[in-house]
């Protein structure tokens with residue numbers, strides 16, 4: 001059976017739609033960008049953290065799930081695998097990412113995900129048309145995360161649930177901890193803030209869900225602890241998720257004078273030390289659940 005491809009959901013199709021997408025990202029910014037390296041980083045991140053973050057995420061057969069900000073589909077794959085009977089609709093503002101997401105899901109043989117290009121703040125669905133909303137690593141990039149949660153809440157049926165997963169860059173500490181490594185890490189926080197995002201959003205999930213009007217909110221911290229006895233995490237988390245994420249803001253940090261080049265190089269070398277024998281690394285994600293009051 002032929003599966004539906006991603007549909008252009010901006011009213012302007014083709015070039016006009018792509019222009020709108022570009023204008024959106026220029027206006028709102030996106031600290032990680034859309035490079036092939038970032039796509040690989042997202043895949044490594046999702047694979048490494050799947051057990052920790054999503055072992056308890058599964059939706060019943062027949063339910064309709066909206067995944068907001070699916071990017072290249074790393075979490076869509078996990079959702080499809082954990083919830084084979086659910087009908088998953090995954091949206092993102094980036095057409096290029098959606099095409100990668102669709103290819104990945106198709107290659108994995110999942111038939112229960114459809115991809116649409118859409119803006120979280122202007123969703124092309126009737127209100128109350130989903131049983132569940134899932135959003136992972138997206139709110140941290142938005143200037144108005146509360147507005148996004150309110151928009152997503154309108155998509156939920158009465159009694160429907162939302163699941164929000166975000167990191168908190170303030171929860172990060174490592175050994176050895178050099179001054180330069182701290183400064184490079186701070187560049188990531190500052191670069192995201194310059195674009196209107198908040199990389200410290202994990203600690204705000206509860207208050208944001210409450211302000212958006214969700215009920216029965218439960219937030220659970222999910223800590224990643226890495227030492228040399230956990231080689232899969234040394235590779236998957238420190239080397240393939242964290243360090244590339246910091247390296248991704250190199251140019252912006254230098255351009256904006258957040259750090260000088262020598263300190264930057266020393267900082268990246270310092271972060272690599274945490275992945276050597278004797279090094280350790282800690283970071284906490286936050287997973288929030290809430291209900292749309294019936």
Ligand SMILES: C[S@@+](CC[C@H](N)C(=O)[O-])C[C@H]1O[C@@H](n2cnc3c(N)ncnc32)[C@H](O)[C@@H]1O
Nearest residue numbers: 042069070071074092093094119120136137138
């Ligand atoms: C860090 S990526 C996360 C992707 C995916 N959830 C994952 O965990 O791999 C954030 C995604 O949010 C998307 N995004 C940002 N603002 C958006 C908006 N207003 N509407 C829809 N998607 C948006 C970006 O295009 C990007 O793909």
